[in-house]
Amino acid sequence: MPELPEVQTTVNGLNKKVLNRAFIDVWSDWKKIVKKPKDFEQFKKEIKNLKIKKVWRRAKNIVFDLQAEPALSGVEGYSLLIHQKMTGHLLVGKWVRQPEKENIRWLPADKKSPLNDPYNRFLHLIFFLDDKNMLALSDARKFAKVELWKTEELKKELEKIGPEPLDKKFGLIKFKEVLKNKKGKVKQVIMDQSIIAGIGNIYASEALWVAKVHPEKNVANLSEKELRLLYFAIRRVLELSVKLGGESFSDYRKPDGSKGGFDTERKVYKRENQKCHRCEVKIKRIKVGQRSAFFCPSCQKI
């Protein structure tokens, strides 16, 4: 499930592969995935011939800054936004069209490439680039969203999101400030994108374990020490995962189709009934606000 580290890994990969490439054509068997403009033909028309100048991340959103080529003065810049949601992931490579067969329409052109991973089969949107490569969105559950914005309007929209936890300017003081006067359980609060960006179900549980904070503890009741530990835990876990290329124990894959390296670092997420790496007590799973939370009942007490 792509969270900040996986989205950053995708962005890093894309910046090596698709910079200065132009969109030639777009294919989809699930046109609803494009939310803006709603009409797919309109989307196709608008994005055709635009060139990718920069790929960046804000929270869990991937943003492609696009430019008409040749640049026309007075013409506003466009930005393509992709949110991978649960099972979406972007892949760059070459596929060949399959005659209608089950639900697999495209197969990797190179049989030995990491694109052959079973989780990379669900291609529902493909951008054809001007270097013969394809930028494909694989999304088993069809939750991802794709939107084409005017750059200036998108920037305004993204301002509604909370601060980036890996930003150099995001210090302990700023962290305490964004949690000030917030109510509710700490896990839910740190997963709220309007409060702090990029943390989802996996890294919320992981960071809380590192900080030894119970996921259901009320955020208003966190001690100074716990706030400090949580701040450093969030930074440490996210930074480590970015370095390792994210997690891949489920659907997520890097743009070349290969797996990220965070899996071996995972301490609690989806480790129910397995031993805590600190104290050997069995990891518990509970529901916090409709979502699974994994924690060590011995290390993390309210």
Next chain:
DNA sequence: AATCGTTCCTGATAGC
């Protein structure tokens, strides 16, 4: 205004 429940989806898994 803030919080809660529902919705979108289908592969994987558990249960029989």
Next chain:
DNA sequence: TGCTATCAGGAACGAT
């Protein structure tokens, strides 16, 4: 073995 029912889960949206 094979079928069916249940579940996971980010975030927008509607309801309270």
